Amino acid sequence: MNDRRSFRLLWNDQNLERLASLRGESTFETKIHLRNVTRALVPNKLVRLDRLSKLQVTSSGMEGAFAFVKLDNGRVFYSHPSSPLRLQQYWVIQDKISPAIRPAAFGAVMDVADRYLNINLSDIDGLTGGTIIEAGAYIGHKAMRYADAIGPEGHVIAVEIDESNFRIMQRNIEVNGLHNRITAIHAGLWSSPGRFESIANSYQRHTLAQIDKLNRSITRMVDCTTIDSIIEEHALAHVDYINVQVNGAELELLKGCEQHIDRIRQFGINSLYSINGEPVQPLIIEWLEERGFSVNFKNQNQKRIVAVAAAV
Numbered sequence: 001m002n003d004r005r006s007f008r009l010l011w012n013d014q015n016l017e018r019l020a021s022l023r024g025e026s027t028f029e030t031k032i033h034l035r036n037v038t039r040a041l042v043p044n045k046l047v048r049l050d051r052l053s054k055l056q057v058t059s060s061g062m063e064g065a066f067a068f069v070k071l072d073n074g075r076v077f078y079s080h081p082s083s084p085l086r087l088q089q090y091w092v093i094q095d096k097i098s099p100a101i102r103p104a105a106f107g108a109v110m111d112v113a114d115r116y117l118n119i120n121l122s123d124i125d126g127l128t129g130g131t132i133i134e135a136g137a138y139i140g141h142k143a144m145r146y147a148d149a150i151g152p153e154g155h156v157i158a159v160e161i162d163e164s165n166f167r168i169m170q171r172n173i174e175v176n177g178l179h180n181r182i183t184a185i186h187a188g189l190w191s192s193p194g195r196f197e198s199i200a201n202s203y204q205r206h207t208l209a210q211i212d213k214l215n216r217s218i219t220r221m222v223d224c225t226t227i228d229s230i231i232e233e234h235a236l237a238h239v240d241y242i243n244v245q246v247n248g249a250e251l252e253l254l255k256g257c258e259q260h261i262d263r264i265r266q267f268g269i270n271s272l273y274s275i276n277g278e279p280v281q282p283l284i285i286e287w288l289e290e291r292g293f294s295v296n297f298k299n300q301n302q303k304r305i306v307a308v309a310a311a312v
Helices: 003-011 013-023 027-041 084-096 103-117 141-150 163-175 227-233 250-255 258-263 281-290
Strands: 057-063 066-071 076-079 131-135 155-160 182-186 194-200 218-225 241-244 266-270 293-297 304-309
Touching: 013 027, 057 103, 066 103, 076 103, 076 141, 076 163, 084 103, 103 141, 131 141, 131 227, 141 155, 141 163, 141 182, 155 163, 163 182, 227 258, 250 281, 281 293, 281 304
Parallel strands: 131 155, 131 241, 155 182, 241 266
Antiparallel strands: 057 066, 066 076, 194 218, 266 304, 293 304
């Protein structure tokens, strides 16, 4: 029985009697059953409506295998279809959000809210015309936000390890006319170029590191590059900002910056993980400070750090 029909049956006496008869029990027992079903439909993680308050969605839905969202600013965003959790979240709040937001695209809407509209741009204040590397770009929504923020004279290099995410990112770049402002690279980022094993348990959670508490549900060999190689191949005199979200491989990524570390002005790094019981973050901070970067925590839970080169 689907969730919407369960709610209707709960308040319709005739249907309630029919369902009780079908189940071979009293209407009281059926009410108890439906109450439990209703509770089970409420997801463990709920969506705060204020996360969607800035969204002006004109249309959404499915286009082939991709979910899409169109905003009133003209931007179009492609993403994976809604996960079971996102569908649960949608039905809990669907009467409170725009009818333009469709169930299959609700996950895409949340991606846009979290990775485009609601991201903190304070790290890149004053970087109009600058160069940004997005290390772990997922499907490109944040890279699009960076491109919009730094203007047509700036450039974003977006690196993504997962092939399906990379294809969606390419579509986002093409449809929005950003191919001259965002360069997409399909690769992992490591301390040296080569082919290494990638571990993943979802579209968003890929890693080259042997982090703790990761279900090894999917493993594959992937091509990897380094930040040094990217700087050389694109002839970058400097990189204004590198945003790092590589799920535990942060220290190895930094080692791949060693040759041209003097060209990098600032890092923003999410550091949430541990390896063999040892948190990675203290090692990241030590590495950066040894090379003259000043390091500060960006959020209250101290999982994101910002490191600024001494010369900046």
